[in-house]
Amino acid sequence: MKINEYFQLLLEGKEQEAEKVRISTIPNKLIKFIWLDESENDEFKFLTLKNDEIWFANKNSLNDPYEYKGMLIDKEKFIKAGYPIEIIEKYQTIFDFKDYGVTCLSSNSIDYLPMWAYYANNRKGFCVEYEVIKKDCIHEVLYEPERIKVASLIIEYIKAINSGQEEKAYCYSKIISQNFFIKTKSWEHEKEYRIVYPLDKNSKGMNVSVRKLGMRTSRIVAGMNCSEDNKKKLNEISNSLGLGNIIPFTVHS
Template sequence: MKLYHYMDEYFGLQNLANQRIKASTFDRLNDPFELIGIETSDQDIRAALKEMKRRVASKFGILCFSKIWSNPVQWAHYADNHKGLCIELELADKDDARKVDYVSERLESKLIADPNFPQKLLLSKFKHWEYEQEYRLIRELINFDKDNGIFFQPFNSDIKLTKIIIGCQSNITRHSLMKILNEADRNVEIIYARAAFKSFKIVKHKNK
C-alpha cells in the first residue's frame, strides 16, 4: 500500500536526511476531539475519557498518512503553504495502517460497553476532516526511535520511501535533495507539483 505524508521544508529535509518521519502522540494532535469523539454530557464519562487519553498518549504513538497527495488544502496545512514536501511511502503490510472513519455526529456514550469501542474511537473523526483521506498506523512508543524527546519511525523494509514531491511554491530543488539524501534513497523518484489547469487539484509538473 502506498500512502502520503506531508512535511514543511525545514523538518522535511531534516527527516529525509535522517531517513525517518515523525510520530505523534494523541495529546499532541491538531484535533481537540481526538479520543473524546463520543457524547460526553455525563461528568463521569468525561473523566474516564480524559484518563484514557492520558494513558493512550503515554504508551502509543501514531503515524498519520493520506491516501492522496493532490489536495491543495493538505499542502497548505501540513506543508507550509505548498513550500514543503510530500513523500510517498510504501507499507509492506497493507493492514498496518487503518482507514479513518468520518462521522457527522458524536458517537453515543453507550458504545463504551462495546468491546470494539477503543478501536472505533481511535479511528473516528469529524466529517469535516474527510478531505484528508487519512490512514493511521498506531504502535507502542517503545517501537519508535527517540531523539531529544521526539519519536520517529525510520524508513525500512516495512515503511519504504518511494517518491518525493516538491511543493508548487517551494524553493527546494532536485539537486538540493540529492545532496542530503542517504545513498540508499538516491534512486527515489523526485517530482515537482503544480496547480492543475482544469481542476482544484495538485498534479505532477511534467516540464520540470
C-alpha cells in the same frame, strides 16, 4: 471501511476475520505532506527523511482539539444504571491514550492542492509517497457527523476483564481503540489513514523506521514554492535513498 461488519465480527469474537475486513480498505500507496518554513525545525525534518523515518507526534501537538475524542462515555446511561460519578469519570480515562503518538497519511493524489496548503506551507514544503508493503498497523480514519456516545460497550469490556475472559476483552478493546481513528465529517476531504505507536512517558513524539511500519519510501515531491536550497537538500536525500532525483510539483491546467 465496512465499519459495521468489522465491529460485528469483533463482537462475535472473530478477530482474524475482522482484521481481514479492516485491512481490505487500506490502499497500496499513501502520501505524507511535510511543512518547511526556514526554521530550525526544517533540519530535523530533513534528517528524519534521510534516515528513512516518520515522526509520530503526541496528540497535544495535532491540529484538531478533538483528537482521540470521537467516542465518549454516555454519562446519562451510566447514571441511570446506578453508577456513581467517580466511576463514570474513571471509565472515561479508557479513551485517554495519552502515551501513544500518531502519524497521519493520506490517500489523496499528490496534486490535491488543499493538502499542500494545509500541511506543506502553501507548497513551500514537500510530499513523500510510500508504498504499503504490510497493512497491519495502518488504519483508515472514519468520519462521523458527531461524537459517538457509548455505555454498554464499556460495561461489557469491564465485565470481560473482571471475569478473566481475555479474548473477549481483547475484542472489545479493539473497538475502543477505534477512538484513535474517528474524526468529524469536516475533515473528510483529507482521506486520512493513521498509524499509532507507543511513546515514552511524557514524550512529545519520536521517529520510527519506515520499513518497521511495513512501508517503503517510493518518491519525494518538492512543492512549487520550495526554495532552491531546500530542493537541493531534498534531491541529495532522494538520491541517497536510491529514489533518483526529486519530482517537482506542478499544477496541471
